[in-house]
Amino acid sequence: MASSPPVMSAAMRRSGLQLFLASEFIHNYRRNLSAVLGSLIVFLFLAMVTAGPFIVSQNPYDVAQLDLMAAFKPPVWLEGGSSEFWLGTDGQGRDVLASIVYGSRISLVIGLVAMAGACLLGTTLGLIAGFYGGRLDAFIMRIADIQLSFPSVLTALFLMSAFGTGLDKVLIALISVGWVVYARTVRGSTLRETQKEYVQAARVSGLPNRKIILRHVLPNVLTPLIVVATIQVGTFVLIEASLSFLGVGVPVTQPSLGLLIKNGFDVLFSGLWWVSIFPGLFIMLLVFGINLLGDFLRDELNPRLK
Amino acid sequence: MSGTRTGGNAPLLEVRDLEQRFDVSGGLIDRLRFSGGRISAPRRIVHAVNGVSLSIRRGEVLGIVGESGCGKSTLAKTIVKLNEPTAGQILIDGEDITHHDFTRMRPVRRKMQMIFQDPYASLNPRQKVRDIIMEPYLESQGGNVPDRAERALALLAKVGLGTEHLDRYPHQFSGGQRQRIGIARSLSVQPDLIIADEPVSALDVSIQAQILNLLMDLKDEFGFSYLFITHDLSVVRHISDRIGVMYLGFMVETGPTRTIFSAPRHPYTRALLAAAPQLGTKLGPAAGQLGGEVPSAIDLPRGCPFRQRCPLAFARCAEERPALLPVGGGQSVACHLDEPAIADPAA
Amino acid sequence: MPRPDIATTPLLSVKGLRTWFHTFGGIVKAVDGVSFDVAPGEIMGLVGESGGGKSMIGFSIMGLIDPPGRIEAGSIEFEGRDLATLGEDEMRSIRGKEIAMIFQDPMTALNPLYTIGNQIEETLALHTMLSARERRMKAIEMLHKVGIPQPEQRLHHYPHQFSGGMRQRVVIAIAMIAQPRLLIADEPTTALDVTIQAQLLRLMRQQVVESGTSLVLITHDLAAVSQMADTIVVLYCGRIVERGPAEEIIARPRHPYTRGLIDSIPHESDVDGAKRRLSQIPGNVPDIRRLPPGCAFAPRCPRASELCRTQDPVLSERECVGDGSGPPRLHAIACHHPLTVSP
Known part of the structure; x- marks a missing residue:
């Protein structure tokens, strides 16, 4: 449309936050039901994992607090349920809801930390590949291609079986399957940005490559990553759940949502469905919320769809 | 350029027989061709600039004019060392910078700045104006500048912008306005030479006049030289002291602006002038209209680069490439028809 | 020269066309009350x-025109049909x-x-x-x-x-x-x-x-x-500022904007240092979502008066100074203070 106006002086006096709240982004967000729903789900999860441990009555990993007599209690609305354990208990008398609160925390932290690590690694490699080109580019991108030709769960499974299990190993496995998407996105944007005249202007100004990359290229390739990163948290939660379900994920002392499903899986067909199903529903809800948010961000931040 | 007077001080910029080629063949696998039962991997080389020589004195404006693909932008970018020259020499103030590396280029960058074509792509969208315009200066000073804000403001004032624009x-x-910001950036190191690559072609006519006036005022104030690249004949006529006409990477004619417009010698220059739309003159019959299109810079034609479109081409044009030779009055032409009798092709 | 083969019944007749875009930042009146005929x-x-x-x-x-754009008003008559409907x-x-x-x-x-x-x-x-x-x-x-x-x-x-x-x-x-x-x-x-x-x-x-x-x-x-x-229509900020036979508009522009546009083009006579400055239109094209009241060109116009800053000029037709041959041709200008021309 018409080129951007010289900004009105009144607009200049408003603070950054006010401008943001009055922006088209927020305007569209408010009108987008799924975006509001998605961010609400994500927000509730974050609230739950931060405040949850102070609210739920039981720390499910403090053996002293467990009562074997209360094992396999059904949810509160079923016969035999207890108002103490809303979603029932497992075989050791752990409150399923409390397990979910603690498990969500582990799942989310793994997802976020792995995403941050993958983003850092992938962005760095993508910038290097796109900016310098040549053999370095070919080398990095061929590794990425090889990485992509394996299903990510399979790759993670290989790595876990090689390095052993543990929280740190899960993170390493997730980062090594997750960096590729950043590297490819960033490399593409970098190729596009370095063609632009402002990068040439920086060269003519005598800026060293390191400064050109950090000051000029990096800030201009980040926007599409927001979408990738958001959706990846969801993907990582799922991959981690699969790994834990397969028994090569987090240790039993730090059970994530995936491990909770596995723990309940043995008794799933004995009618004790709540031990597995509730953690499963929570994973689904979390990933659903993240994806709704991601889809909204994709629509908003992708200028081609506008 | 042979037409340049050599008396007095050395030229600010001198370019000798500059060649710029790009290998666009890609990797080995992309290059593989199967023909006649044989596998070959031919290289595809773009001959963007072919043996161009020019010189600019202090305070002089040299306009380079030509159509898209004539190599004028590549020439500009090679001179500021955005490309590594394939052959030839580039001298600034007598210093040969052709093979200067990054460190040795740093002091040279203070003498030579560039203004770009696209006012939208030439400014980093994530930088504030104060940072954009001060970047070349800060870089040349190692970032240690106490009076940053005053300097930035002074720069903006030079291009007709004010305090309120600093933090936008x-x-x-x-x-x-963006083009003004780009100009302010190029001024920050007080260069001797500004290379302007189509600085007004993306602008509306009324704005174009503002920017041309600004460029001329700044030149009068600071006394620097311009290498002014454009496809627009009316602009190049207005701003240049001398003009070079490029075709397919070759300099086909150079001379004082007035001579080029009043007495063009090269058939291409003549066709270019004839094709330029004139305000208020109805489109005449197609007489003198240039047929055909610019050939590919990958497979340069033998002989004269212009011969396939030249209405006056004769046998020799296909055989031998004409050299840019002086014809008097500071004008030089690369055309067999204009070669002085003394230049014996057999020699 | 007016072309004699041009008939007088128009093929296309655009009347009062308004095409607006309802964007987040305000209404962009991309076309705002434009009328012309094409024979x-x-x-x-x-x-x-x-x-x-x-x-x-x-x-x-x-x-x-796709949303958020819409034809708000006016008609586009083409061979007896209104294309806008x-x-x-x-x-x-x-x-x-x-x-x-x-x-x-x-x-x-x-x-x-x-x-x-x-x-x-x-x-x-x-x-x-x-x-x-x-x-x-x-x-x-x-x-x-x-x-x-x-x-x-x-x-x-x-x-x-x-x-x-x-x-x-x-x-x-x-x-x-x-x-x-x-x-x-x-x-x-x-x-x-x-x-x-x-x-x-x-x-x-x-x-x-x-x-x-x-x-x-x-x-x-x-x-x-x-x-x-044959005919030139000059637009500024979605409105017609001047409309008339091509030779007339180029040789005797009467709207200051048209005049400014023509003068902005570097001329042959400018060479040789005699007149190195181009005459320029000051300022920038205004943001079309926040047009000033009155004439949109007033802030950049050397002839603008108080009247121009408060009241929209109407596009009004007058006969060309012309050479007198053929039917009278019309020259329309939307300006409170049009340039005067000597015949």
């Missing part, structure tokens, strides 16, 4:  | 700078057959996946009853007419196998093949070099004159338009 981002400006 | 066989130039609304007039005529189906039967359009970038107008032969024949198949063989013959004939060498072979080539100038020739061939009554060309030569530009302008003029088609040439290039057009 590029998207808050119109095309003409 | 059969006439070449009209729509001139203005970016943001002037000239392209949106073309899109409005073609019925190609027609549905998409009816417009589709008019587009390409009766009104054709040429865009700046020939690559977007051509589908890269089909040969140009396919694309020319498709237009014929849509709008005529010709057999496949006849369509092919006609396509070859048309390509030949627009100056494409070896049309029989070129028919089987894909768009990327043509140069920019050749592609635009193909686009002209597609536009002209159904013999439309009106051709709208939006910056058809802006992306091309001067030598190619001259070739194409000649080709377009020859095509429309031969077939009696009317041409609306939308461009920012006053010089190019002055070479082609």
Whole structure:
């Protein structure tokens, strides 16, 4: 449309936050039901994992607090349920809801930390590949291609079986399957940005490559990553759940949502469905919320769809 | 350029027989061709600039004019060392910078700045105006500048912008204002030479006049030289002291602006002048209209680069490439028809 | 010279056209009350700078305004029908057959996946009853007419196998093949070099004159338009500021904006240091969402008075100073203080 106006002086006096709240982004967000729903789900999860441990009555990993007599209690609305354990208990008398609160925390932290690590690694490699080109580019991108030709769960499974299990190993496995998407996105944007005249202007100004990359290229390739990163948290939660379900994920002392499903899986067909199903529903809800948010961000931040 | 007077001080910029080729063949696998039962991997080389020589004195404006693909932009970018020259020499103030590396280029960058074509792509959208315009200067000073704000303001004032613009981002400006910001950036190191690559072609006519006036005022104030690249004949006529006409990477004619417009010698220059739309003159019959299109810079034609479109081409044009030779009055032409009798082709 | 072959009943009559875009940042009045007539066989130039609304007039005529844009008011009468009220189906039967359009970038107008032969024949198949063989013959004939060498072979080539100038020739061939009554060309030569530009302008003029088609040439290039057009319409911020016969507008512009545009172009007389400064229009084109009250050009106008800053000037017609031969021709100006001209 018409080129951007010289900004009105009144607009200049408003603070950054006010401008943001009055922006088209927020305007569209408010009108987008799924975006509001998605961010609400994500927000509730974050609230739950931060405040949850102070609210739920039981720390499910403090053996002293467990009562074997209360094992396999059904949810509160079923016969035999207890108002103490809303979603029932497992075989050791752990409150399923409390397990979910603690498990969500582990799942989310793994997802976020792995995403941050993958983003850092992938962005760095993508910038290097796109900016310098040549053999370095070919080398990095061929590794990425090889990485992509394996299903990510399979790759993670290989790595876990090689390095052993543990929280740190899960993170390493997730980062090594997750960096590729950043590297490819960033490399593409970098190729596009370095063609632009402002990068040439920086060269003519005598800026060293390191400064050109950090000051000029990096800030201009980040926007599409927001979408990738958001959706990846969801993907990582799922991959981690699969790994834990397969028994090569987090240790039993730090059970994530995936491990909770596995723990309940043995008794799933004995009618004790709540031990597995509730953690499963929570994973689904979390990933659903993240994806709704991601889809909204994709629509908003992708200028081609506008 | 042979037409340049050599008396007095050395030229600010001198370019000798500059060649710029690009290998666009890609990797080995992309290059593989199967023909006649044989596998070959031919290279594809773009001959963007072919043996161009020119010189600019202090305070002089040299306009380079030509159509798209004539190598004029590549020439500009090679001179500021955005490309590594394939052959030839580039001298600034007598210093040969052709093979200068990054460190040795740093002091040279203070003498030579560039203004770009696209007012939208030439400013980093994530930088504030104060950072954009001060970047070349800060870089040349190692970042240690106590009076940053005053300097930035002084620069903006030079290009007709003010304090209120310092902390804005590029998207808050119109095309003409952005071009002013780009000009302020190039001024920050007080260069001797500004290479302007189509600085007004993306602007509306009324804004174009503002920017041309600004460029001329700044030149009068600071006394620097311009290498002014454009496809627009009316602009190049207005701003240049001398003009070079390029075709397919070759310099086909050079001379004082007035001579080029009043007495063009090269058939291509003549066709270019004839094709330029004139305000208020109805489109005449196609007489003198140039047929055909610019050939590919990958497979340069033998002989004269212009011969396939030249209405006056004769046998020799296909055999031998004409050299740029002086014809008097500071004018030089690369055309067999204009070669002085003394230049014996057999020699 | 007025062309004697131009009839007086207009082919296209645009009256009070308003095309607005309802964006988050406010209403963009891209076209705001524009009226003009195009006679059969006439070449009209729509001139203005970016943001002037000239392209949106073309899109409005073609019925190609998408949300958030909308034709708010006005009529576009074409051969007795109001295009502004027609549905998409009816417009589709008019587009390409009766009104054709040429865009700046020939690559977007051509589908890269089909040969140009396919694309020319498709237009014929849509709008005529010709057999496949006849369509092919006609396509070859048309390509030949627009100056494409070896049309029989070129028919089987894909768009990327043509140069920019050749592609635009193909686009002209597609536009002209159904013999439309009106051709709208939006910056058809802006992306091309001067030598190619001259070739194409000649080709377009020859095509429309031969077939009696009317041409609306939308461009920012006053010089190019002055070479082609019978009538020139000058736009500023979505409104017509001046409209009249081409020679009249160029030789005796009466609106300060038109005058400024013409003076901004570097002239021959400026060379040799005698007059190194161009006369320029100060300031920038205003943000079309926040137009000043009164005349939109007032903030940049050397002749602006208090009246201009408060009251919209109305486009009013007066007779050209003209040479007296032929029917009187009208020159319309929207200005409180038009420039006076000596006859």
